[in-house]
Amino acid sequence: MITEKKFGRTLDKQEVVLYSLKNENGMQADIMNYGAILVNLFVPNKAGEVADVVLGYDRVKDYFVNGSYFGATVGPVANRTEKGCFEIDETIYNLVINDNDNNLHTDATAGFHKVVWSAEKNEEGNEVVFSYRAKDGELGFPGNREFKVTYKLTSDNALEIHYYASTDKKTLVNPTNHSYFNLKGHDCEQTIEDEKLWLKASHYTKVRMGAIPTGEIAPVAGTPFDFTQMKTVSQDIGAENVQLALVKGYDHNFVIDDYEESKVQKIAEVVDEKAGRTMEVYSDLPGVQFYSGNNMVPEFGKEDAYYPVRGGLCLETQFFPNCANQDGFIKPVIGPEKPFASTTIYKFI
Numbered sequence: 532m533i534t535e536k537k538f539g540r541t542l543d544k545q546e547v548v549l550y551s552l553k554n555e556n557g558m559q560a561d562i563m564n565y566g567a568i569l570v571n572l573f574v575p576n577k578a579g580e581v582a583d584v585v586l587g588y589d590r591v592k593d594y595f596v597n598g599s600y601f602g603a604t605v606g607p608v609a610n611r612t613e614k615g616c617f618e619i620d621e622t623i624y625n626l627v628i629n630d631n632d633n634n635l636h637t638d639a640t641a642g643f644h645k646v647v648w649s650a651e652k653n654e655e656g657n658e659v660v661f662s663y664r665a666k667d668g669e670l671g672f673p674g675n676r677e678f679k680v681t682y683k684l685t686s687d688n689a690l691e692i693h694y695y696a697s698t699d700k701k702t703l704v705n706p707t708n709h710s711y712f713n714l715k716g717h718d719c720e721q722t723i724e725d726e727k728l729w730l731k732a733s734h735y736t737k738v739r740m741g742a743i744p745t746g747e748i749a750p751v752a753g754t755p756f757d758f759t760q761m762k763t764v765s766q767d768i769g770a771e772n773v774q775l776a777l778v779k780g781y782d783h784n785f786v787i788d789d790y791e792e793s794k795v796q797k798i799a800e801v802v803d804e805k806a807g808r809t810m811e812v813y814s815d816l817p818g819v820q821f822y823s824g825n826n827m828v829p830e831f832g833k834e835d836a837y838y839p840v841r842g843g844l845c846l847e848t849q850f851f852p853n854c855a856n857q858d859g860f861i862k863p864v865i866g867p868e869k870p871f872a873s874t875t876i877y878k879f880i
């Protein structure tokens with residue numbers, strides 16, 4: 532079932548609407564047309580107790596800042612692009628420099644999470660389709676493009692996110708969702724360090740200063756990055772390790788095993804035994820950024836709940852960071868004959 536309500540206004544007085552997708556098990560996902568942002572995600576636990584498991588804010592105006600990208604649809608290109616530039620067919624395109632000497636998440640003030648999307652409800656599919664048209668040159672990218680992000684809630688407690696992009700000129704895309712999950716509930720006022728994580732990744736991309744990948748695809752075996760056997764986030768996060776030190780914890784791209792274009796597979800699982808909730812993540816992409824919330828600044832979120840550093844974790848499905856510039860990384864360059872389509876699913880058990 533889909534309901535909608537007025538949620539606020541943008542500074543240029545566009546109306547912001549919050550759409551609620553509900554299912555028969557008491558699960559509910561609330562998404563707004565401002566930024567196609569996931570605002571709330573109510574999930575029952577084993578005992579049937581419902582908690583909102585994503586961090587966020589109560590009011591639209593708090594999302595005008597949203598320095599941590601709570602719930603955000605990020606794009607057109609998520610993560611780092613070295614020196615903020617990339618080349619397609621011998622033309623160099625420049626993005627804003629907003630993270631040391633590099634670009635992070637396209638644009639903190641005008642990216643996907645800061646624009647109003649058109650929304651269309653599909654009652655039958657229990658989904659809302661958000662659309663956004665970007666002009667040639669907007670934020671530095673070539674091509675008149677049409678983006679769609681669909682959120683769908685299924686009867687088996689899966690929140691499916693489908694991304695689609697078409698363009699009239701070759702361009703770069705790499706959207707993701709930046710929700711911060713805490714399976715105890717956003718208002719538990721605890722970190723995610725005792726949650727257990729499994730990743731279908733026997734390799735990860737090492738980084739150097741500025742969190743730009745070095746290009747090396749390193750095995751996780753024998754390192755703190757080995758989540759191939761489920762373990763708590765806390766187990767190795769404090770280990771003496773240069774890669775952890777560089778980004779103050781986990782903030783790395785993991786290389787998904789058995790990746791095949793368009794094959795949706797289970798890539799991650801998060802278990803919170805105390806809370807009685809488990810989240811499975813499915814994706815058809817080659818990478819996932821596991822970010823343990825190290826750069827969060829303590830703040831008050833929804834219902835005045837206190838969000839500490841590491842108060843949520845992100846599993847951002849994507850092509851590898853800086854893929855546009857790194858030899859050996861798949862480049863998500865699309866063209867008029869080659870649109871972009873991708874699926875990510877957050878499913879609760």
Ligand code: BGC
Pocket residue numbers: 598599600610636742782820822826847
């Ligand atoms: C990045 C972090 C960053 C966070 C918020 C993540 O995707 O990897 O380094 O602090 O987003 O911008």
